[in-house]
Amino acid sequence: MELHERIDAFVKLGTFLGQFSNEVPVKNDNVEYHSLFFDGFKHQIKLAEEHNAWFTAENIRFALNSWAEALTEHNVKTWLNPYAFNQVTQKKVAIIMAGNIPLVGFHDFLSVLLSGHSVLVKPSSNDKHLLPYLAKYLEHVQPQFKDLIAFTYDKVEHFDAVIATGSNNTVRYFESYFKNKPSLIRNNRNSVAVLTGQETPDALEALSEDIFRYYGLGCRNVSKLFVPRDYKFDAFFEAIYHWHPIIDQVKYANNYDYNKAIYLMSEFNILDNGFFMIKEDTSYSSPIATLFYEYYDSPDSLKEKLKTDKPLIQCIVSNGFTENEIAFGQTQKPKLWDYADSVDSIKFLLSI
Helix, strand or coil, X not given: CCHHHHHHHHHHHHHHHHCCCCCCCCCCCCCCCHHHHHXXXXXXXXXXXXXXXXXCHHHHHHHHHHHHHHCCHHHHHHHHCCCCCXXXXXXXXXXXXXXXXCCCCXXXXXXXXXXXXXXXXXXXXXXXXHHHHHHHHHHHHXXXXXXXXXXCCCCCCCCCEEEEECCHHHHHHHHHHCCCCXXXXXXXXXXXXXXXXXXXXXXXXXXXXXXXXXXXXXXXXXXEEEEECCCXXXXXXXXXXXXXXXXXXXXXXXXXXXXXXXXXXXXXXXEECCCCEEEECCCCCCCCCEEEEEEECCHHHHHHHHHHCHHHEEEEECCCCCCCCECCCCCCCCCCCCCHHHCCHHHHHHHC
């Protein structure tokens, strides 16, 4: 199968996903195999919601729309243009996926197949409905994929290389278990935002999307703020208040109540608006319904700290503060070439 055939199949998959971007899916008669897969995928979305309470209809739609927007012919070709695929020897690449947000492992799946390899996917038990169904659609669009895609829910065996994502604890296991295979292994990272106190209400409102989307469960979600020593949080709380219905989600509310109780019993100093808390803390990973913050005294000292802590950080959200920063409100809209942990997965796949 030629590269252009692989690209064409994923572009058609993106068009298929575009039908599910609205609250009420809209069938597009121009989408290949829509009559065969449209209703079935609606059912898979429903199953994903029922199986994992964090996977709300809104968050699943957001993920599907993000991939629909990413998988255009222009985007895919722009992404792949710098690489040479003509010397690839096909290998079987295992992907051990996380399940914190819908389709979180899709980029690895996409990368492996576009690179000319076959894929063995071990989905997370938290996200096991969407991708296998989309793989079936892909196989109908391009039948040559049928021999290149496999899923397993058991021990991962008989593969040539691996991409694995997990917690800091599981990563130690991955590194030991896969030590004799070419591997790309990712652990926990968090994203931060740097505020100066000069942000507009619109910028702070956009930042709330980086904080609350997917309930803060993604590595690209902002879990910590860096603010100047004299920062006042009034404007910040006002800008995020439109997210207050989030407290109606039972699992989120349970986490909010639990963490608030812990903070109060421990006599920690927190700021609370009834659905969200902020707490001064040097850690990067904040619990659900909580955002950590830390004061900085000078931009230069903060830049040095962020440089030192780079292995812990996925994204830096700011406005004119540092190179490779992400604009407010954009963390959950990465480009295809925005690699997790800044590790070029295509380069890795072309080297195995």
